[in-house]
Amino acid sequence: MALLSETSAATLSNEEILRYSRHLIMPEVTMEGQKKLKAARVLCVGTGGLGSPLALYLAAAGVGTLGLVDFDVVDYTNLQRQVLHYTSDVGRLKLDSAIDKLNAINPFVEIKRFDTYLNSQNALEIFSGFDIIADGTDNFATRYLVNDACVLSGKPNVYASIFRFEGQASIFATEAGPCYRCLYPEPPPPGLVPSCAEGGVLGVLPGLLGVIQATEVIKMILGVGEPLIGRLVLVDALAMRFRELRVRKNPECPVCGANPTVKELIDYNQFCGIRGEEGEAQTNVKIPEIQPEELKRRLDAQEDIFVLDVREPHEYQIVNIGGYLIPLGDLPKRVHELDSSREIVVHCKSGARSAKAVDFLRQSGFKHATNLTGGILAWAERIDTSLPKY
Amino acid sequence: MSIKILIPTPLRPYAGKQSIIEVTAQTVDEALSDLVAQHPDLRKHLFSDDGKLRSFVNVYLNDEDIRYLGKGATPVKETDIVSIVPSVAGGVRP
Numbered sequence: 372m373a374l375l376s377e378t379s380a381a382t383l384s385n386e387e388i389l390r391y392s393r394h395l396i397m398p399e400v401t402m403e404g405q406k407k408l409k410a411a412r413v414l415c416v417g418t419g420g421l422g423s424p425l426a427l428y429l430a431a432a433g434v435g436t437l438g439l440v441d442f443d444v445v446d447y448t449n450l451q452r453q454v455l456h457y458t459s460d461v462g463r464l465k466l467d468s469a470i471d472k473l474n475a476i477n478p479f480v481e482i483k484r485f486d487t488y489l490n491s492q493n494a495l496e497i498f499s500g501f502d503i504i505a506d507g508t509d510n511f512a513t514r515y516l517v518n519d520a521c522v523l524s525g526k527p528n529v530y531a532s533i534f535r536f537e538g539q540a541s542i543f544a545t546e547a548g549p550c551y552r553c554l555y556p557e558p559p560p561p562g563l564v565p566s567c568a569e570g571g572v573l574g575v576l577p578g579l580l581g582v583i584q585a586t587e588v589i590k591m592i593l594g595v596g597e598p599l600i601g602r603l604v605l606v607d608a609l610a611m612r613f614r615e616l617r618v619r620k621n622p623e624c625p626v627c628g629a630n631p632t633v634k635e636l637i638d639y640n641q642f643c644g645i646r647g648e649e650g651e652a653q654t655n656v657k658i659p660e661i662q663p664e665e666l667k668r669r670l671d672a673q674e675d676i677f678v679l680d681v682r683e684p685h686e687y688q689i690v691n692i693g694g695y696l697i698p699l700g701d702l703p704k705r706v707h708e709l710d711s712s713r714e715i716v717v718h719c720k721s722g723a724r725s726a727k728a729v730d731f732l733r734q735s736g737f738k739h740a741t742n743l744t745g746g747i748l749a750w751a752e753r754i755d756t757s758l759p760k761y
Numbered sequence: 762m763s764i765k766i767l768i769p770t771p772l773r774p775y776a777g778k779q780s781i782i783e784v785t786a787q788t789v790d791e792a793l794s795d796l797v798a799q800h801p802d803l804r805k806h807l808f809s810d811d812g813k814l815r816s817f818v819n820v821y822l823n824d825e826d827i828r829y830l831g832k833g834a835t836p837v838k839e840t841d842i843v844s845i846v847p848s849v850a851g852g853v854r855p
Contacts, residue, residue, distance in 0.1 A: 419852065509852030534849045537770045555848040559817040570771070572851050605846070610780075616824050616846065700774060 381409040381435065387479055391433050404593045405433060409479075411592040414438035414501040416489055416517060418469040420577030421531050421584065422507030423455035428585040430473040430480045434592070437473065438501055440485040441465045448761075452574035489513055491636035494520040503591060505529040505584050511558040512639040518543060518551035519636055522627045529587050531580040536573045536608040538580040541599055541618060542587055544627065548600035553621035553628075561644035576608055658726045659741045661716055663750045666743060677710065679717045681728045682747075686720065690759050692750055699724045702731060711737045718743035718750070720761075762787070764837050766796055767844045775802040789822060790833035792843050807845070817848040 383391070383405060394400040394408075413434050415426045418441045429437055443465050445456045453465075460468040466484050473482055485497055489508075498504060498520055506517040509532050521528035521544035530551060531540040544550045583604065590596045605614045626633040669676055680687060680694030687696050697705050699719070709715065715732065717740060719725040725742045732740040743750070751758035763783050768776045776782060777800060784799070786792035793814075797804040809815055820827045821844040827835050837843065 417852070509850055511848070511850045513852075514850065532849050533851045535770050535851075537849075539846075539849065554819065555817050557816045559815070559848060570851070603846075614824075614844075616821050616844070617826065619826065619829055 381406040383409065387433070390477075390479070394432070399595045400593060404595075407592050407594075408433045408589070409435040411503070412436035412438070412501045413588055413592075414440065414498065414504045416440045416504065416506045416513065417508035418453075418455055418465045419443070419449065419507060419509075420452045420533065420572065421509060421581040422469075423453045424578050424581035425505055425507055425585045425588075426469060426473055427455060427476065428582060429588060430477045432585075432589055433477065434480065434588075436481045436483065436501075438483040438485060438497070439466055439469055440487065440489050440497065441469070442486060442488045452572065452577050454578070489516060491516065491638060494636060495524055498524050498526060501526065503527050503529060503588055505588055507531070507581060507584070509533060511643040514551060515558060515642060516636065516639040519626050519633055522550050523634075523636070527591060529584045529591075531584050533572055533576050533580050535570055536576055538576055538606045538608075539603055540580055540583045540587070540606070541603045542591070545598075545600050547620070549618045549620040550624060550627040552626050553624045554603065554618050556621075556625060558643045573608060576606075579606060579608060658729050660744045661741045662744050663754050666716055667754050675713060677713045677715045679709070679715050679728070680719070680747075681717055681725050682719050686761075689761050690747060690751065692718075692747060692755075692758075694718060699728055702728055706732070706735055709737065711735075711739075714739040714741075716741055716743050719746050721746040721748045762837070762839045764792060764839065764841050764843060766792060767842060769845055769847060769849075771847060771849060772803060772806055772845065775806055776800045786837055788833065789820060789827050789835045789837060789843060792837060793820070793833070806847075819846045820844070821846060 383402065388395065391405050394405050395402055411434050413429055415422050415437065418426060418439055426437060426439065445460045445463055445465055445468055447461055449456055450458060455469045455472050456465060464486070466486055470482050470484060473480060483500065487493060489497065494516055504517060504521050504526050506514060506528060517528055527545045528543040530543055531538060542548065587599050591598055601618050603616045603618050605616065620627065622628050625631060678692065678694035680691060680696045681699040681702060683698050684696065697708065715737060717725040717728045722742060722745050725746060729740045729742045748760055751760050763785055766782050766784055768780055768782060773780060782796060782799065784792045784795035786795055793807065797807065807815060807818055814820065822830060822835055822837065823842055827833065
């Protein structure tokens with residue numbers, strides 16, 4: 372790797388020597404290694420669950436230049452795992468919040484801020500100022516973008532992904548090693564893979580995986596140990612088991628193979644499909660909807676409306692509006708419990724699952740099924756503000 | 762013979778919430794067939810309509826990707842572990 376040509380240019384002040392003393396006395400680091408760290412330029416894409424521990428440890432370790440890419444704002448649901456951000460940061464730009472903390476941990480780190488979301492137009496230019504890229508965004512569109520941009524610009528891609536209590540990590544797009552597309556040539560179609568917003572995530576899990584990313588970045592800069600290249604580490608935090616699978620470079624890989632078909636960045640949102648996430652109105656025009664205000668008015672008027680809740684039982688325990696509970700996945704086998712002659716209003720958390728339920732019910736002969744717009748979140752926001760949101 | 766298949770978290774709801782399922786098979790294909798016979802809800806998550814393994818689902822025999830062994834025809838032996846490793850993405854889209 373043609374990293375760090377300016378190694379010799381980096382010098383350490385007495386204050387820095389004291390700060391890094393536990394590194395300097397290790398034979399694997401020494402003054403030379405610490406200067407390599409100072410000369411290194413690492414880009415963290417995202418400052419969320421994975422990006423928090425990643426950036427915190429890279430800053431503490433003395434990586435000289437740290438780039439941060441984020442456009443998001445801190446919200447309350449982030450705080451359970453995104454340890455760069457504090458309660459008082461809710462509503463602030465994640466970048467502002469992150470830079471405050473990283474400067475406080477190590478003022479010797481130069482931070483470059485990119486207040487944008489990474490896309491095909493800006494990725495190569497942003498990457499050009501860095502030696503190693505670490506993707507902490509954990510979504511398919513950015514993952515394939517980072518992968519392809521790393522292959523095209525010849526920079527290693529330190530990868531991790533998490534779901535509930537499981538995670539995976541590897542290094543892609545090194546000269547000799549495989550890239551993410553060697554492992555998975557194509558993303559899944561939209562809707563088949565749940566996100567953490569739908570499936571949840573154990574708060575410490577991105578901590579584990581983000582620290583694995585930071586470890587691999589630092590090893591690569593130092594040139595020590597066995598890098599996580601050609602190996603996929605699988606972490607199961609529930610069983611606390613780490614497994615390792617082999618990842619081979621695919622000679623027919625569309626981006627890093629012998630005859631690549633992807634020679635420039637493409638439209639990754641299109642490539643990955645526009646995901647119908649929770650919170651996004653999956654505006655299938657055929658699904659009839661009812662506004663929370665309308666439902667409230669009609670329920671108050673004692674109209675005969677059957678409210679069906681298609682969330683999971685543990686979500687029902689968090690908050691409910693007295694609906695009849697049949698989780699979406701159980702609906703086909705429990706549909707006989709419903710009366711097709713009655714008007715049925717279906718809701719979930721924010722409207723995506725219930726839209727699928729209404730679609731299914733209508734196809735099954737329930738002509739009077741409608742979807743509650745915005746789900747129980749909209750109800751809690753607009754009708755009964757005493758209800759908790761989650 | 763009887764071998765174990767490891768089911769990843771995202772697919773456990775379609776496999777009776779189990780993490781390990783025992784199947785009877787001589788090859789990887791037979792192992793997956795027995796798996797979806799036991800848990801029919803898994804089928805559409807593993808195979809496309811034409812019966813091919815989906816491109817975002819990788820299958821490993823022990824630590825090796827079956828694409829670099831004999832694919833579905835790869836023979837299995839007692840003590841082998843088949844892992845299903847789908848691509849995952851926990852974060853929100855941009």
